[in-house]
Amino acid sequence: MPDLIDRAKEMEMRQRQAALDNALQTTEPPQDIQDGVVICIGCTTPIEIDRLNAKPNAARCIQCQTIEERRHGR
Numbered sequence: 183m184p185d186l187i188d189r190a191k192e193m194e195m196r197q198r199q200a201a202l203d204n205a206l207q208t209t210e211p212p213q214d215i216q217d218g219v220v221i222c223i224g225c226t227t228p229i230e231i232d233r234l235n236a237k238p239n240a241a242r243c244i245q246c247q248t249i250e251e252r253r254h255g256r
């Protein structure tokens with residue numbers, strides 16, 4: 183029954199991909215700090231200095247933070 187085996191393989195691959203996606207979404211990479219510049223983990227552009235002054239541990243720029251908050255329904 184090659185069809186069944188193919189289907190099982192495909193399902194396994196999808197589950198692995200889903201688990202990977204999940205892991206990538208939940209584990210945030212460490213902040214990339216160079217010369218006092220913090221790189222946004224969302225779009226990899228430097229976070230505005232005003233934002234860092236207001237929130238020194240910010241991991242995202244204001245645009246990405248807004249998107250993230252909307253995604254969580256806030």
Ligand SMILES: [Zn+2]
Nearest residue numbers: 222225243246
């Ligand atoms: Zn960003």
